[in-house]
Amino acid sequence: MARLDSDFCGIRSPNPFWLASAPPTDKAYNVERAFEAGWGGVVWKTLAEAGPPVVNVSGPRYGALLAVDRSLIGFNNIELITDRELESNLAEIAAVKRRWPDRAVLVSVMVPCREESWKAILPRVEDTGCDGIELNFGCPHGMSERGMGSAVGQVPEYIQMVTGWCKRYTRLPVIVKLTPNVTDIRFPARAAKAGGADAVSLINTVNSIMGVDPDTLRMSPDVGGKGTHGGYCGPAVRPIALHMVAEIARDPETAGLPICGIGGIGSWRDALEFIALGAGSVQVCTAAMVFGFKIVQEMVSGLAAYLDAKGLASVEALRGRALASVTEWRYLDLNRISKAVIHQDLCIQCGRCHIACEDTAHQAITAQRDGRRYFEVKEEECVGCNLCVNVCPVPGCITLRELAPGEIDRRTGQAVSGTALDWTQHPNNPLRSGA
C-alpha cells in the first residue's frame, strides 16, 4: 500500500490534501469537522491584525458558472478575510491543534505592508502551536483595494520585503501564496524565494465577473444593484494553475522551492496532475464547498489506488514526474506527423468532426461516401491538429495516429523523417543555430 503521508517543508500531515484558507476554515467548528472527515491539514482562514474586524457583505458573496446539469464549472467570491476577532481565532487555532496533533494546521495572515504589523502578529500566531504561516498575497478583491492581498503579490519587491520580515519574526515555515493576476508567475515566485520563503502555494483566485443578468442588465452577483469583481476558482481555473505550478517548478531560479498546488482540485486525478507537475501537497476549497468535507475520502482512496497501480511507493515518488514533458514550443519536434483516424465501429454519424474541420480547420474530413453519410479523414489534408478528437462526443472514436519514420505523409508527399527537428534547427528559422 502506497504511503500518502506528506512532509511539506517540514510540515507533516497524514495525506497531502489540505483545505485552503477560505470560508471552510474560518472557525473551529468547520475545521474540526474537516479533520473528522479526514483532511490532512488546513490553512486557517486569513487573520488580520488586532482591532475592529473587517466587515463582509451580507448579500451574495458567491457566484457560479454552472454546466447545464448544474454541475459547477467555475466559482467566484467576494468574501474578505476573517471577519471574526483575532483573539477568538487564535484561541480556536490553539485548541484545534492540541486536539489534532497529527494534522497540519497552518495559518494564513494578511496585515498591512508595515514591518511592525507583521512583527506584532507573527509571535501571536506562533504561540498557537500551529505548523506554519501562509502569507496571503493573493486575494484579488476587497483587501487589494487596501494595499494588501494581490496588491502585494503583484509587486515582486513587496513580496521579497514582507517575506523577509516574516522570516525574521517567526521560526515557523513561511509559505507565500501567489496571485495568478500577473503576467509571469516566475517573478513573484523568485521574489518569495529571495525573501527566504520556505515554499510557495498557488494559485489564489483570478479576477472575474461572473456574468450579466439579462433582465436587469446588472453584473452578477450584485449587492443592492452593484457588484464588483471577485476571485475565480473551481475546475475552470485548473489548467491555468497547472501551467503556473509547472513554470515555477521548471524555473532554474526557483529550483527546489516546495510548491503547494491549488486551483480547481476536486478529485485525486486533479491532485495527481499538480503533484506530477511538481507540487508537494495540494489545497482544496471549491470542491469541499460544493460537496462537503467527506470528498477527501474519495481523493485519498483514488490517489492511493493510483500509486499502488503504478507501483509508486509514496506521493513523493510521483512528484514532478511529468515535468520533463513540459518544454517551450521551439523544442517541439516538427518532424513528427500525426493523422486523425475515425474508428467507424464507434462513429455515431453526428458529423461534428466534419463540420468543425470543414468550416474552421483543414477540410480534411468527408461527409459522404458513395452518396451515403460517412465521415472519414482525408489524410492528404489532415495536419493532425486534434480538433476533431476534441469535438467528437464519443470517447476513443477519433484518435491521432503518429506516422512511422519512412511512411509517406500524403499531405506533403514526403517521407516522415526518423530524426527530430525543432524550430531552433529548422531551415525556415532565420535565427536558427548556425544560420
Next chain:
Amino acid sequence: MSEPHRADIRPGRLAPQTYAAHFADHVAPLTGAQALLEANRCLYCFDAPCMQACPTHIDVPSFIRRIAEGNARGAAESILESNPLGGSCARDCPTEVLCEQVCVRNTQQGQPVAIGRLQRFAVDALMASAEPHIFTRAPASGRRVAVIGAGPAGLACAHALAREGHEVALFDAKPKAGGLNEYGVAAYKVAGGFAQREVEWLLAIGGITLHSGWRLASAAQLEALRREYDAVFLGVGLGSTHLLGVPGEALEGVVDAVQFIGALRQAQDLGTLPVGRRVLVIGGGMTAIDAGVQSKLLGADSVTIAYRRGPQHMRASRHEQELALTQGVGILHWLAPVEVLGEGGSARAVRFARQRLEGERLVPTGEEIVLETDMVLKAIGQRLDERVLAECGLALREGRIAADASGRTSIANVWAGGDCIAGGQDLTVEAVADGLRAARAIGRQLRGERRRPEQ
C-alpha cells in the same frame, strides 16, 4: 341451461373523476428543467439525420439549440416556419419511426433525444405567451383559393397561402376544423383541446374564411369552385372505412372504430359513452390501437385486438403496440374474422380463421377460434370516398387521388394532398408537408399569371 346472452355495453363504467385522469396527456409535457437537460443532449449534428427524416424538414438541431439557450420563442419560430402544425405533430407524430429513429444518440446511448417532446415544449411555450403570433400576412394579392378539407393538409395549405397574401376559403364537412386532430387522434395525445387552439392560431394569420358543414358531394360543386377561385386544394382525407364483409357485421354492438373515436373526441362527458365489458378490435393500424386503448381507458374489462397478420406487419408502430400492451390491451395475431355471431340481434362473439403466410399470400390454416365479446370495433382501414371525386373527373391511383410531386391533380388548377392522395403512410406530418408543397406550387402559379386562364 345457460343464461341468454345480453350484450354488456354501457356508459359510466368508471367513477366520474377517473375519466379526466385516464384521458389526460398520455406523454407529460416537459418541465423547463427537463427541456433544458434534454435539449443539451442534442449534438447539433451536421446535416442532421432527424431533419432529413422529418417530412416537413424541421430544423431540429436549430430549434433544440434555441431551447438550450433559453430561447423557446425562437425555437417555436424555427419549427412553425417549417411546419405550422408543429404543435399537433409534436403530439401525434410517430417520432420513433421518423426523427427520433435516426437520432445519433440511439447509437451512442440507446436513447434518442426526445425531439417530439422538445418540439411540444417550444410550441406550447409560444402558444402560452402573451404574443403567440409570429407570422404576418403579406399584402393582399387579390388571388383567391378554395381549400376543401380543414384537416392538417388543408390547414397547412390555407395558412401558407394566407401568409402569401392570398385569400382562402376553407371548407369542411364537420362542424369544427382540425380534421383527424379534432376527430380521429386518440384523446390522450392531443389533450386539453389543443386541436382547436392550434386551429385558432392558424386562422389568426387572417385572410382565411372557414365554411364548416360544407361537404363536397357533387362534381358541380367542384366546378363552381374552380370557376370562382384561382385554385382549388383538395385535402378531403379518407371519408369511408372498409367493411369486414363477413356475416353478422350489421349486428348491434359492431361499431366503426373511426366513429367510436370521433364520438369519444367530441363527448363533453366521457361518462356518457357506452363501451362494452369485453371489446374486440379488428385491425392492425393506429386506429385499432387508439380504439383499443381508449376502450380500456373507458373502463372495458378486457380489450383484445385481433389482426390477421403478424406483429411485424402491423401498421401501428412497435411503440404503439407496446403502448397498447402496457395499457392492458391484448394483441392476437394471424386471426381473420369469418363471422360475427349474434344473439337477439346483438353481437356476442366473433369466429376467426387462423392464418399463415404461404409465400406472400395469407392463407387459412383450417383452425378456427371463437372469441366472445360484447362490442366489436372495426378498424381495418379507411378509404377514399371515390364516387364524387371520380365524377369530378379526377384521375385516381391505388384508390386515391393521383397527384404529381407538387400535389397537382389531373384537373387544371386543382391540387390535392394529405391522406386522400396516393403514396405515403397517412401521417399528420405528411399531410402537412403535402399542404405546404401544394401551397408553394399554387403560389408560384398565382404569381406567374396575371389572370385566371379561361376554361
